[in-house]
């Protein structure tokens with residue numbers, strides 16, 4: 011029997027294990043002023059297993075912390091990142107970085123990685139990860155946007171959706187919502203399950 015194991019590391023950083031082929035999402039393994047995990051790491055950077063690949067939804071420090079992640083020893087690990095931000099990973103030595111836009115596909119060994127739309131304070135993508143008959147949706151920090159309505163046509167069977175729902179708002183900008191709240195996330199679940 012094939013298995014799917016998902017381990018929360020911290021914030022949007024999650025390890026998705028497709029029976030030995032593992033994808034790390036949005037690596038964030040350090041803290042600085044104003045940015046605290048508020049939880050212990052599910053897995054520390056030193057204890058990460060060998061990765062089949064890394065996906066990055068957008069360029070914010072708490073999702074794409076290459077200063078810390080440069081300690082990861084395999085510099086050829088495939089990385090998929092939002093178009094326009096590969097340089098940050100290349101600068102610290104990662105050599106196999108692919109920039110993606112929505113609906114583009116790449117592969118981490120047996121894992122099919124398809125970018126999906128996303129919207130946040132900066133350009134963002136989300137990801138559909140597929141292997142061994144499992145489909146996992148990684149929602150990064152996206153807001154609930156109309157472009158996500160296209161997901162169920164392209165991916166009718168999603169087994170797990172990982173969605174941010176802290177409802178972050180930036181108050182000086184007139185309460186502009188930056189991340190979905192729980193109600194938005196429930197609505198997105200309804201959309202992608204075409205209920």
Ligand SMILES: [Zn+2]
Pocket residue numbers: 068070073130151
């Ligand atoms: Zn962000």
